[in-house]
Amino acid sequence: MSRQSLSDAQRESVLQVIAKHKSRPGPLIEILHGVQASLGFVPPGAVPVIAEGLNLSRAEVHGVVTFYHFFRDHPVGRHVVRLCQAESCQAMGASALAAHAKRRLGIDFHETSADGAFTLEPVYCLGNCACSPALMIDGDLLGRVTPQDFDDMVTAGQAHP
Amino acid sequence: MSIDVYVPRDASALSLGAEGVARAIEEEARAQRSQVRLIRNGSRGLYWLEPMVEVALPHGRWAYGPVKREDVASLFAADFLQGGAHPLSQGPTEEIPYLKSQQRLTSARVGVIEPTSIADYVAHGGYLGLKRALAMTPAEIVQAVLDSGLRGRGGAAFPTGIKWKTVLDQPPAQKYVTCNADEGDSGTFSDRMLMEGDPLALIEGMTIAGIAVGATQGYIYLRVEYPHAYAALNEALNAARQANYLGRDIMGSGRQFELEVRLGAGAYICGEETSMLESLEGKRGEIRVRPPLPAIKGLFGQPTVVNNVVTLASIPIILARGAAYYRDFGTGKSRGTLPLQLAGNVRRGGLVERAFGLSLRELLYDYGGGSASGRPIRAVQVGGPLGAYIPASQFDVAIDYEALTGIGALLGHGGVVVFDDTVDMAHMARYAMEFCAIESCGKCTPCRIGSTRGVEVIDRIIEGVERERNLVLLEDLCETMLQGSLCGLGGMTPFPVQSILKHFREDFHARTRH
Numbered sequence: 001m002s003r004q005s006l007s008d009a010q011r012e013s014v015l016q017v018i019a020k021h022k023s024r025p026g027p028l029i030e031i032l033h034g035v036q037a038s039l040g041f042v043p044p045g046a047v048p049v050i051a052e053g054l055n056l057s058r059a060e061v062h063g064v065v066t067f068y069h070f071f072r073d074h075p076v077g078r079h080v081v082r083l084c085q086a087e088s089c090q091a092m093g094a095s096a097l098a099a100h101a102k103r104r105l106g107i108d109f110h111e112t113s114a115d116g117a118f119t120l121e122p123v124y125c126l127g128n129c130a131c132s133p134a135l136m137i138d139g140d141l142l143g144r145v146t147p148q149d150f151d152d153m154v155t156a157g158q159a160h161p
Numbered sequence: 162m163s164i165d166v167y168v169p170r171d172a173s174a175l176s177l178g179a180e181g182v183a184r185a186i187e188e189e190a191r192a193q194r195s196q197v198r199l200i201r202n203g204s205r206g207l208y209w210l211e212p213m214v215e216v217a218l219p220h221g222r223w224a225y226g227p228v229k230r231e232d233v234a235s236l237f238a239a240d241f242l243q244g245g246a247h248p249l250s251q252g253p254t255e256e257i258p259y260l261k262s263q264q265r266l267t268s269a270r271v272g273v274i275e276p277t278s279i280a281d282y283v284a285h286g287g288y289l290g291l292k293r294a295l296a297m298t299p300a301e302i303v304q305a306v307l308d309s310g311l312r313g314r315g316g317a318a319f320p321t322g323i324k325w326k327t328v329l330d331q332p333p334a335q336k337y338v339t340c341n342a343d344e345g346d347s348g349t350f351s352d353r354m355l356m357e358g359d360p361l362a363l364i365e366g367m368t369i370a371g372i373a374v375g376a377t378q379g380y381i382y383l384r385v386e387y388p389h390a391y392a393a394l395n396e397a398l399n400a401a402r403q404a405n406y407l408g409r410d411i412m413g414s415g416r417q418f419e420l421e422v423r424l425g426a427g428a429y430i431c432g433e434e435t436s437m438l439e440s441l442e443g444k445r446g447e448i449r450v451r452p453p454l455p456a457i458k459g460l461f462g463q464p465t466v467v468n469n470v471v472t473l474a475s476i477p478i479i480l481a482r483g484a485a486y487y488r489d490f491g492t493g494k495s496r497g498t499l500p501l502q503l504a505g506n507v508r509r510g511g512l513v514e515r516a517f518g519l520s521l522r523e524l525l526y527d528y529g530g531g532s533a534s535g536r537p538i539r540a541v542q543v544g545g546p547l548g549a550y551i552p553a554s555q556f557d558v559a560i561d562y563e564a565l566t567g568i569g570a571l572l573g574h575g576g577v578v579v580f581d582d583t584v585d586m587a588h589m590a591r592y593a594m595e596f597c598a599i600e601s602c603g604k605c606t607p608c609r610i611g612s613t614r615g616v617e618v619i620d621r622i623i624e625g626v627e628r629e630r631n632l633v634l635l636e637d638l639c640e641t642m643l644q645g646s647l648c649g650l651g652g653m654t655p656f657p658v659q660s661i662l663k664h665f666r667e668d669f670h671a672r673t674r675h
């Protein structure tokens with residue numbers, strides 16, 4: 001399968017998401033959220049399908065996908081860990097926690113661990129600044145995270161796919 | 162008779178294990194055959210005590226915290242359902258000094274009520290403001306907001322009434338009310354707490370705004386990093402629709418207003434209002450050139466109110482209690498109260514809503530209790546990543562818009578991030594530039610290229626390469642960004658950097674070249 005083409009199942013989900021949001025005002029970002037929620041990322045092959053569905057150019061859709069940090073055009077690990085690197089968390093050791101996390105998983109930011117379990121992303125504030133340092137794993141927020149907490153989270157995440 | 166027990170559903174409380182505590186209380190109650198009604202409230206904002214469990218006793222609520230799952234059995238053993246003594250007991254919640262000394266107007270219900278219950282909201286004064294507004298003319302509502310002295314709490318501190326009047330004065334058309342819930346500043350969480358703990362206050366405020374300016378549709382632009390707020394808002398919107406506080410016939414008045422939540426996608430710049438409008442339209446969040454103002458040509462080219470969550474959530478009490486009641490809090494041109502957020506390296510972080518005029522020192526030491534590490538506080542960043550770093554010598558500054566501007570700082574959205582004396586301020590200056598480079602929308606060169614150059618120059622200074630020459634270069638670069646940027650990201654990133662050059666310059670000289 002080439003990088004540009006969607007599987008039939010993927011195409012079907014993309015079309016479903018488009019149909020669901022198409023009639024709402026300014027629907028593109030809602031659609032990208034829908035696609036990423038169902039496929040885990042926004043495959044490059046989805047761009048022309050969305051463009052056609054909304055009567056936009058491919059360049060316009062591509063431009064929106066690349067503008068926003070949250071959207072990604074490649075698959076990620078089973079769990080996405082967003083480590084807060086903003087000021088409040090830095091004041092409570094976020095840089096050291098990031099170094100620990102990278103060592104523990106053997107990866108840098110924006111990479112996925114060899115076992116496919118974790119993708120590590122930086123994030124700039126999770127609104128949990130009174131409980132810094134903070135991270136979010138998938139939809140769950142953690143506060144006052146210690147290296148030990150991080151390791152426990154990794155162990156649990158490896159066990160539960 | 163069952164006993165009401167409160168365990169927050171607030172994201173920060175959950176991040177410290179509140180869900181496990183709630184489950185453990187349910188299980189233990191079942192095992193002991195105690196009649197417990199578990200209520201998931203917002204947080205009171207005393208985050209060093211979270212997860213904080215409260216029990217409703219006949220004479221008021223009693224607090225225990227910070228409670229871990231493992232503590233639950235011993236709480237039952239100590240008969241906490243009757244307010245029994247226990248090492249984690251904090252006594253009557255309202256008597257905790259941190260809370261007792263606050264002046265909670267906007268956040269009065271946060272942590273107190275069940276967030277998405279209309280009945281609880283109304284029992285605590287909710288929808289009184291809307292009821293009053295429905296009996297007034299649009300011009301009278303706008304006048305009340307003007308008279309209250311309320312200024313935008315999102316950062317720019319523009320008078321809210323003037324903005325509303327501009328939208329009201331536009332000829333009848335499809336107008337919009339939009340809420341900026343992008344809350345991207347590090348050290349801020351008051352929007353989040355409100356949306357999770359009292360979402361109906363925001364909904365009521367937006368409904369009043371709609372009636373005041375003649376808008377029938379509203380949007381809340383919520384950052385994607387806030388899934389818990391997203392859930393609470395949508396539950397509250399459904400409850401409000403079902404009870405006719407939203408829809409085609411609000412409270413039987415024949416007036417109409419609808420509201421929906423839209424998610425951002427992880428771009429700090431989308432907190433700037435014109436970028437937010439582009440994003441709401443489903444586009445790249447590039448800054449629009451002003452004029453026209455959003456109040457004249459905003460969302461989809463229509464007249465649009467853009468206000469922050471705290472601004473809008475302050476509207477109901479202004480209408481309910483009257484403009485004078487609100488205006489009588491505060492000092493000078495900073496009227497009313499501000500929910501300050503105390504974060505970073507501080508012992509007692511949390512939400513402190515007070516009238517303007519409190520000193521930074523009182524906030525840091527009386528409320529905050531000093532640093533979490535126990536070391537001296539060296540620097541405090543107020544107002545998010547674009548705010549200045551304030552040195553200890555200036556901690557007596559009053560927290561109001563004018564006083565902070567007077568020392569070259571800014572209040573912004575009211576976030577206060579504390580650093581102890583282990584902080585490397587040269588590194589923080591580098592981070593300010595790096596953040597600007599990551600988040601720049603790319604429209605202007607001084608911001609897009611200048612910030613990347615800024616990182617490189619600071620790296621050279623830190624390394625000790627032609628240090629004096631590069632310090633001059635950094636100062637020039639700050640000037641260029643200040644002068645040549647279209648919006649506050651490029652135009653204000655120099656503030657933290659310049660404040661470090663001014664107050665913490667020695668940190669640029671820390672390392673000598675080998």
Ligand SMILES: Cc1cc2nc3c(=O)[nH]c(=O)nc-3n(C[C@H](O)[C@H](O)[C@H](O)COP(=O)(O)O)c2cc1C
Pocket residue numbers: 312313314315316317318319321341342343344345346429430431432433434435467468469470472473648649650
């Ligand atoms: C780079 C940048 C980021 C901003 N981020 C936010 C934000 O996250 N939330 C917010 O309410 N205002 C933010 N603002 C301010 C908005 O542009 C705007 O002034 C505000 O939403 C108006 O609402 P208010 O008058 O109620 O404060 C930001 C401004 C700039 C320049």
Ligand code: SF4
Pocket residue numbers: 430448600601602603604605606608609646647648649650651652
């Ligand atoms: S200053 Fe930066 S973020 Fe603002 S418009 Fe210019 S490039 Fe975009």
Ligand code: FES
Pocket residue numbers: 084085086087088089090124125126127128129132133134346347348349
């Ligand atoms: S700075 Fe990390 S949660 Fe706000």
